[in-house]
Amino acid sequence: MQAFAQFIVRRTTAWAIVLVVLLLSLASLFFASRVDRDDDVLSFLPRENPEVGVFYDVSKRFGSLDIALVGISTDDALAPEFLTRLRDLTKRLNETDGVGYAMTLTNMDDFVADPQKGGITNDYLVGKIPETPEERAALREKVFSRDHVVGNLISEDGKATLLYCFAGYGADPKVVAQKVRAAVEEAFPREAKYWGGAPFISTYIYDVTQEDMRKLAPWAVLVIVLITVLSFRDFIGAGLALLSTGLGIVMSLGLMGALGVSVNVVLGSLPVILFALGSAYAVHILARYYPVAHEQKDPATALVQTLCELGPPVIASGLTTVVGLLSFLVMDIAPLRTFGIFTALGILITLILSLTFVPAVIYLVRLKGKPAEAQGPARFHVWLATLPQRRRVALGAALAALTITSGIYVGKLDSRMDNAAFFSKNSPPDQAETFLRDHFGGSLFLQIQVEGDMTDPVVLRELRVLADRIALLPHVSSVNHVGAVVAQLNEAMEGDRRIPDTAAKVKLLYGFMEGKKAVTQLVTDDRQRALLQVKLDTNLAAETEPLIEQIRAVTGTAIAAQYTVAEAKGPRKDEALARARTIATSRIAAIGRQYGVSLPEETKLVEHLGAGKAPDASEPVKAALARFLGSEECSVELESPEAIDKVARALTALGPRPEAAKLPETIAQALDKPVTDTLVTDLADTVDRPLDEIWRRSEAMARAKELVAAMKITPPEGPKSERFHTAIAMALLDLDVPSVALPAAAGEAAQKLGVSVTGLPVMHAGLSRSVESNQWKSLFFALGCVLLIMAALFRSFWSGLLGILPIMLTMAVIYGGMGLLDVRLDIGTSMLASLIIGAGVDYAVHLMVAWSAPDKSSLTEAATAAARQTGPAIWMNALMVAAGFFVLTLGDARPLQNVGGLTAAAMITAALATLLVIPLFARKTRYYGDGSRIAPAVPSSEASDAVLDTSTSP
Numbered sequence: 001m002q003a004f005a006q007f008i009v010r011r012t013t014a015w016a017i018v019l020v021v022l023l024l025s026l027a028s029l030f031f032a033s034r035v036d037r038d039d040d041v042l043s044f045l046p047r048e049n050p051e052v053g054v055f056y057d058v059s060k061r062f063g064s065l066d067i068a069l070v071g072i073s074t075d076d077a078l079a080p081e082f083l084t085r086l087r088d089l090t091k092r093l094n095e096t097d098g099v100g101y102a103m104t105l106t107n108m109d110d111f112v113a114d115p116q117k118g119g120i121t122n123d124y125l126v127g128k129i130p131e132t133p134e135e136r137a138a139l140r141e142k143v144f145s146r147d148h149v150v151g152n153l154i155s156e157d158g159k160a161t162l163l164y165c166f167a168g169y170g171a172d173p174k175v176v177a178q179k180v181r182a183a184v185e186e187a188f189p190r191e192a193k194y195w196g197g198a199p200f201i202s203t204y205i206y207d208v209t210q211e212d213m214r215k216l217a218p219w220a221v222l223v224i225v226l227i228t229v230l231s232f233r234d235f236i237g238a239g240l241a242l243l244s245t246g247l248g249i250v251m252s253l254g255l256m257g258a259l260g261v262s263v264n265v266v267l268g269s270l271p272v273i274l275f276a277l278g279s280a281y282a283v284h285i286l287a288r289y290y291p292v293a294h295e296q297k298d299p300a301t302a303l304v305q306t307l308c309e310l311g312p313p314v315i316a317s318g319l320t321t322v323v324g325l326l327s328f329l330v331m332d333i334a335p336l337r338t339f340g341i342f343t344a345l346g347i348l349i350t351l352i353l354s355l356t357f358v359p360a361v362i363y364l365v366r367l368k369g370k371p372a373e374a375q376g377p378a379r380f381h382v383w384l385a386t387l388p389q390r391r392r393v394a395l396g397a398a399l400a401a402l403t404i405t406s407g408i409y410v411g412k413l414d415s416r417m418d419n420a421a422f423f424s425k426n427s428p429p430d431q432a433e434t435f436l437r438d439h440f441g442g443s444l445f446l447q448i449q450v451e452g453d454m455t456d457p458v459v460l461r462e463l464r465v466l467a468d469r470i471a472l473l474p475h476v477s478s479v480n481h482v483g484a485v486v487a488q489l490n491e492a493m494e495g496d497r498r499i500p501d502t503a504a505k506v507k508l509l510y511g512f513m514e515g516k517k518a519v520t521q522l523v524t525d526d527r528q529r530a531l532l533q534v535k536l537d538t539n540l541a542a543e544t545e546p547l548i549e550q551i552r553a554v555t556g557t558a559i560a561a562q563y564t565v566a567e568a569k570g571p572r573k574d575e576a577l578a579r580a581r582t583i584a585t586s587r588i589a590a591i592g593r594q595y596g597v598s599l600p601e602e603t604k605l606v607e608h609l610g611a612g613k614a615p616d617a618s619e620p621v622k623a624a625l626a627r628f629l630g631s632e633e634c635s636v637e638l639e640s641p642e643a644i645d646k647v648a649r650a651l652t653a654l655g656p657r658p659e660a661a662k663l664p665e666t667i668a669q670a671l672d673k674p675v676t677d678t679l680v681t682d683l684a685d686t687v688d689r690p691l692d693e694i695w696r697r698s699e700a701m702a703r704a705k706e707l708v709a710a711m712k713i714t715p716p717e718g719p720k721s722e723r724f725h726t727a728i729a730m731a732l733l734d735l736d737v738p739s740v741a742l743p744a745a746a747g748e749a750a751q752k753l754g755v756s757v758t759g760l761p762v763m764h765a766g767l768s769r770s771v772e773s774n775q776w777k778s779l780f781f782a783l784g785c786v787l788l789i790m791a792a793l794f795r796s797f798w799s800g801l802l803g804i805l806p807i808m809l810t811m812a813v814i815y816g817g818m819g820l821l822d823v824r825l826d827i828g829t830s831m832l833a834s835l836i837i838g839a840g841v842d843y844a845v846h847l848m849v850a851w852s853a854p855d856k857s858s859l860t861e862a863a864t865a866a867a868r869q870t871g872p873a874i875w876m877n878a879l880m881v882a883a884g885f886f887v888l889t890l891g892d893a894r895p896l897q898n899v900g901g902l903t904a905a906a907m908i909t910a911a912l913a914t915l916l917v918i919p920l921f922a923r924k925t926r927y928y929g930d931g932s933r934i935a936p937a938v939p940s941s942e943a944s945d946a947v948l949d950t951s952t953s954p
Contacts, residue, residue: 005307014360028254071194098171173199194432196443212891248350278350287873293369318351324837327778381871388920406816416541441477442537451754468590587731704728806913828895840910878911
């Protein structure tokens, strides 16, 4: 260090250093301007985690799982003028690059039966924009009769609509969010709009963080500058300390630009962190240089002495900070590793500048010295440092109590992550979440991928059972899946909203889905994988994480991973019947949840289904058959209403599933015609299949009404009542399914159903576990490395341990405070440990290096001398860092608020802990390292006087 110091105080060396630093700074400015931004919150997911692999695999297969939601509030969402604008907006978004698919009321597919040609007609739910009051009334009735639409695309009161915008795979969520926002703002400039979903949330988080940094960073810097100037009372020294730190920041950003590293939410705080932590080294150099230069008079001699005295501790302090930041490398979150690398490099650069650039400028400008008394409130520093000598027992007991109490609240620290962790109450995302939850059941989706043959009715029924079971869980507002679409198509084709009984029918129905983008979100083109879209009415991790575990439990029990197809009348008929009842009761329970109807326990439903005879459905059958005979659907026209009534009565009297041979005889008798009459034979052929279907539906409806009455179920009022009973009836039809999936018995050939739970809530839960695990790994890594460096510096393990005690106390107090105030351990607050280690070790190193207690002196004198020498620099840096970070709490970005406030508190706590803990335990070891290399700032007599003078200081 002596040789290095002598080398620095040469004019040619000093000018060379200044010139090189300025050239590097100019180059860094150029590269810093090329730094890009990355606002994708998903980039914080640990890619090595298997769950993350599933998430991206599912996202690639079904299109991006990034769903942008826009809620639009209006007086009437079905008003023609509003629908026209909504239709134009939907068309524009579906033609926008980066948007995979946009869905609104105006492009929602609506499959209905074709009364003229038979089969299915496919049109949009809102096809022609209504023009007359009658058309408007008809459209309103049509829309509100679609229970899967109400609460998902239009609110129950009809005064809000929801736009779903699925980002294309690989598209930048921020770009998608910007395009969607611009298009919606242009189409609906006057209406209230609410922006929900991952693309809008991630964009808001990054934008508000960057805006806060742009707005508050200058104020933070200004506060730091003012504190530095007031502490040094010298504009040149203060400016030099700040300039060296600023150049370190520029070089760090320039290095990021040169290497193509993007700035994310965490890296956006790098300038403030470097400015706060990196300034400590120049501050310590200048704080020591002033009194030495005042005594030596010659700047060169003073510089050499300052560098010899403070060089090793400054280097050790800087290295411990670098090691603390490099602890991020043991984390499995790539952006945090990047943050650790470049923040450590920034600290290393500022450390090098403080030992080269700062001394070079001091030498060139011939900076004058100042007496030690002019450097700050020395009385307070001395009072703190000597307090342990005067009140050892009381202080020790107080610190022990504080540590124990803090430890208790550390145990209550919550590390669960969710969207709410990134934004504040009443912020735009929070308002959007409230609006979307109240009107559309929430904005957060969880996805479940099921692997199997989705053309097999047995598999589709298992898929629906899984969906029905999940729909009953708390906070699940809706579950959408391809089985529901197939059932809707089957209703249009055959009149039954249920899964068809044959694979041929299923494949036929899939033909009507070809080219439908909405369907690609639910099933792959090869029909081998399906996706359940589960909408949640909460975004709080405290509610979603237990729900995820419940869903995983359901996926493990609701369907068999290894199954075989069992015929209803086969060897396992009893098991097949039990499974059919499970399918039916699961459907009924889900229907009750959908309609908001309270149902009895499922076991009671199963008991009721297995008891008693089916109720008589003759009258409903006769009425339905008469309607069919008199409709265009019947190709044979009867002579009169009386003939229709006779035929209907006669056929009904045959009962359900009559023999085909009896139909002509019965019709002939009813019409008083011979059996060979063309009218009779044609009508018999025409009515054969419809009669069977009418009996089946009518019996199911009768059983549904009997079930509702017997179980004392209160159905919904109005038009929903009929739809509710019909849905129950369709569920009861599954009691007669021809085959079901049963767990494969030993020796049976088995088929597989693979189930994977994924989505943003799962990723947030994984990120929570990762943050907690990473915190402990990085903490132990940093403390272990710091302990080794400290032990090497002071040539004693116990001295090194003493040096990290203030850090440990500070972390206990801060994390305990987080547990007390319910501040979560998230991505932002997980950086606190490194910041505390970086600053706390710096304070401990300098106090311990300045500590000197020869045999003939007291510990009180040692504490006084060390406090006078290092106290001003310690408190100056603590106040600088605390004030700079506290300014960040004045913004809107919640991560910055948490990090800013906690870091400010941590710096003050670290300074206090250093000046209390080290003097408290410095009893047996009277000096650390080479105690003779630093001369006391004041004579021993002055020190003693100072202690006496400050013994009663407040």
